[in-house]
């Protein structure tokens with residue numbers, strides 16, 4: 001069983017390096033300076049407890065891989081890059097292999113299921129960062145990450161159990177579950193704050209705004225008949241498995257949307273986070289103005305070339321209130 005990691009950035013990088021260190025056969029798919037650095041020196045992972053490097057095979061494109069029936073394919077790119085990645089996998093001969101969406105949002109699984117029969121959702125609880133080519137960090141201990149894993153739309157099979165076992169052996173915690181999308185909707189509610197954090201900058205107290213945005217989303221999910229489980233601070237597994245902790249010498253990096261804005265990648269994932277709520281609200285005739293405005297804000301911040309923290313909390317509140 002090989003583990004193919006498509007998109008070796010923050011999440012994909014921590015997974016690739018730790019799985020490879022634990023003895024799994026890993027093949028990464030990366031691009032640009034990241035690919036060059038990994039090929040030259042491997043990938044270095046900084047954690048609260050240690051810094052380690054790992055070497056694994058890394059290619060520029062799925063067409064360089066001869067896929068085997070028992071390969072497990074992990075999608076670890078942002079949601080806006082998923083369609084292109086799936087098309088590349090299909091052109092490279094992928095058919096029945098198990099594909100795991102290690103991504104935020106809930107749109108990747110149905111997108112993959114249109115093309116492939118064996119699709120799995122994974123809830124990713126792993127605060128990590130892409131630092132520079134060849135270097136990532138993860139701010140969690142004692143485990144690097146906690147993952148709920150299951151087939152889409154439901155069920156859990158041997159592929160889920162094999163991957164969970166491999167993750168456990170590599171320093172993560174994997175939990176096969178029958179209804180993984182409930183967990184992913186719970187994570188989606190947490191990620192509605194990503195664009196808020198990116199607007200005002202990491203470390204700024206935005207709890208009241210986040211609560212308003214979340215409760216609007218909960219109303220939308222209820223109207224849509226979608227249930228979720230809380231995977232946030234109230235999740236009892238976190239105490240023993242996943243505490244957020246600082247990496248020595250690393251400034252507070254912020255979540256994945258902050259990182260996209262800071263790196264000027266030219267896109268953010270907001271259409272698939274707050275935009276999911278706007279979409280569901282429109283489909284089910286429920287007003288969701290806060291999430292709709294935040295979705296538009298994500299696009300505006302990118303187009304106007306903003307950096308994290310360019311807005312004050314007052315600016316953002318006025319924008320959300322339409323004043």
Ligand SMILES: NC(=O)C1=CN([C@@H]2O[C@H](COP(=O)(O)OP(=O)(O)OC[C@H]3O[C@@H](n4cnc5c(N)ncnc54)[C@H](OP(=O)(O)O)[C@@H]3O)[C@@H](O)[C@H]2O)C=CC1
Pocket residue numbers: 006007008009010011012029030031032034060076077078079081084085088102103104105124125126127128129130255256259265269
């Ligand atoms: N970072 C975090 O703390 C967490 C992130 N997540 C989720 O995990 C997912 C991944 O996020 P994250 O790791 O932060 O994102 P990153 O941007 O750090 O990593 C994604 C990587 O995928 C690469 N990529 C995209 N498309 C392709 C392609 N077709 N071929 C090769 N490489 C490709 C990107 O390259 P390039 O840079 O050139 O675009 C980038 O290196 C997202 O859904 C995010 O929301 C979930 C929990 C925590």
Ligand SMILES: CC(C)(CO)C(=O)C(=O)O
Pocket residue numbers: 104124125126127128190191194254255256257
């Ligand atoms: C919850 C959080 C902010 C960190 O794990 C995340 O999912 C992200 O950065 O997208």
